Amino acid sequence: MPRERFDIEEVKRRVSCTELLRSFGHSISDKGFAKCVFHSEKTGSMRVWEDHVYCFGCHERGDVIDLAKELYGAHDTAEALRMLCGAFGICAVSDTNELAERARIARQKARERTNRIEKLKTVYYKLIAEYRRLEMNRERYAPRSPTESELHPLFRESLNRLAVIEDALQRCEWAIIDAERKYCQWLLCRVAKYLNGSTDFTETRKESR
Ligand SMILES: [Zn+2]
Numbered sequence: 001m002p003r004e005r006f007d008i009e010e011v012k013r014r015v016s017c018t019e020l021l022r023s024f025g026h027s028i029s030d031k032g033f034a035k036c037v038f039h040s041e042k043t044g045s046m047r048v049w050e051d052h053v054y055c056f057g058c059h060e061r062g063d064v065i066d067l068a069k070e071l072y073g074a075h076d077t078a079e080a081l082r083m084l085c086g087a088f089g090i091c092a093v094s095d096t097n098e099l100a101e102r103a104r105i106a107r108q109k110a111r112e113r114t115n116r117i118e119k120l121k122t123v124y125y126k127l128i129a130e131y132r133r134l135e136m137n138r139e140r141y142a143p144r145s146p147t148e149s150e151l152h153p154l155f156r157e158s159l160n161r162l163a164v165i166e167d168a169l170q171r172c173e174w175a176i177i178d179a180e181r182k183y184c185q186w187l188l189c190r191v192a193k194y195l196n197g198s199t200d201f202t203e204t205r206k207e208s209r
Helices: 008-014 018-023 064-072 079-086 093-140 152-179 181-195 201-208
Strands: 047-049 052-055 060-064
Touching: 008 064, 008 079, 018 047, 018 064, 018 079, 052 064, 052 079, 060 064, 093 152, 093 181, 152 181
Parallel strands: none
Antiparallel strands: 047 052, 052 060
């Protein structure tokens, strides 16, 4: 469990000395005097302002944190802060900031993942189109008789590339499900290059391993 941290300035802004004293049942006169928390007395000689107090009897002065230390019997500032925050419903900064940060990262990751999947789908459809073209050529330019000596170049191309495209399609399907960042980047890059005809998909796919 992370150690709780409180913003002292935030606490001072949100809890006034008057509020804190009243929460302990101390009454404050019309002129702003209360019984001192630093020494014991019958009549109030501690002047109370919103952000600090000063005692005309014992000459102690302090802010809301000093008051809290006395009233809660806290050992130190950290403990007084913790108790003040608990009593006045103020969240620890570490908690709120950490949660907000975690939520922000989660949102960003989800966005990135969606983008990856969209890109994969785009290349997937391009691959499908390429696959159909090759399949059509394979039928259209197939040798009409077993004695045909020269294979049509488009028929040869389709033989060479259909298996590669099938492999790429399969990889895209997996990647769309998994959407792991590094693999998607690599795959998108390879497929793009392959579709541009600049590189052979099969020759370079071991690079990522
Ligand atoms: Zn006093």
